[in-house]
Amino acid sequence: MGAITTPRFDITPLPLSGLCLVQRKRMGDARGFLERLFCAEELTRAGWDGPIAQINHTYTAAAGTLRGMHFQRPPHAEKKLVMCLKGRVFDVAVDTRKGSPTFLKWHGEILAPEAANALLIPEGFAHGFQTLTDDVEMLYCHSAVYAPDHEGGLHPQDPAINIQWPDELVTLSDRDQGHPFLGDSFEGVAL
Numbered sequence: 175m176g177a178i179t180t181p182r183f184d185i186t187p188l189p190l191s192g193l194c195l196v197q198r199k200r201m202g203d204a205r206g207f208l209e210r211l212f213c214a215e216e217l218t219r220a221g222w223d224g225p226i227a228q229i230n231h232t233y234t235a236a237a238g239t240l241r242g243m244h245f246q247r248p249p250h251a252e253k254k255l256v257m258c259l260k261g262r263v264f265d266v267a268v269d270t271r272k273g274s275p276t277f278l279k280w281h282g283e284i285l286a287p288e289a290a291n292a293l294l295i296p297e298g299f300a301h302g303f304q305t306l307t308d309d310v311e312m313l314y315c316h317s318a319v320y321a322p323d324h325e326g327g328l329h330p331q332d333p334a335i336n337i338q339w340p341d342e343l344v345t346l347s348d349r350d351q352g353h354p355f356l357g358d359s360f361e362g363v364a365l
């Protein structure tokens with residue numbers, strides 16, 4: 175897939191196939207702006223081909239905090255459209271698709287409201303972010319409902335993935351600290 179321009183978005187494919195940067199085109203006037211956060215019609219061209227099952231909002235208090243790396247296994251594998259509504263984050267997706275040519279490769283982007291951007295993350299990717307400011311708010315559109323019995327996690331400091339986080343990790347939840355390092359037996363997520 176090459177770069178795509180729609181009326182409300184510029185969609186840029188990233189090096190991991192299926193992963194896209196979605197740039198919103200703001201409609202500005204003297205009062206401020208209007209931007210479309212999600213568009214079922216236009217984002218089909220970026221691979222979002224079904225309904226939104228859930229929209230989640232998170233708040234993270236302190237800079238340096240890390241949330242991740244999370245994914246859901248089939249039959250609850252999900253796409254996510256991830257954006258930052260306040261503050262700034264280093265947002266990372268890891269390809270965990272079994273048999274993918276970019277298996278266990280990661281890609282990071284800075285997301286921020288003033289950048290008007292989002293990551294569209296396909297099924298079979300783990301996702302996480304580190305906050306670069308205090309008071310961060312994130313919004314996620316999910317293609318599948320939350321299925322805790324099908325959650326998977328990768329340790330954000332797994333040397334087999336070697337994500338280059340921009341800052342020292344200040345805070346990590348107990349759950350995220352408990353994600354195991356991948357052993358050779360991890361074959362990936364079969365979709």
Ligand SMILES: Cc1cn([C@H]2C[C@H](O)[C@@H](COP(=O)(O)OP(=O)(O)O[C@H]3O[C@@H](C)C(=O)[C@@H](O)[C@H]3O)O2)c(=O)[nH]c1=O
Pocket residue numbers: 230232241242243244254301302303314320347349
């Ligand atoms: C993700 C999720 C959590 N929860 C609950 C479980 C728990 O009690 C509380 C906080 O959950 P977590 O610690 O998993 O929240 P968090 O670490 O913010 O989880 C999120 O992390 C980022 C990186 C993602 O990619 C998201 O998809 C999601 O996994 O909210 C739901 O009720 N619904 C949901 O969809």
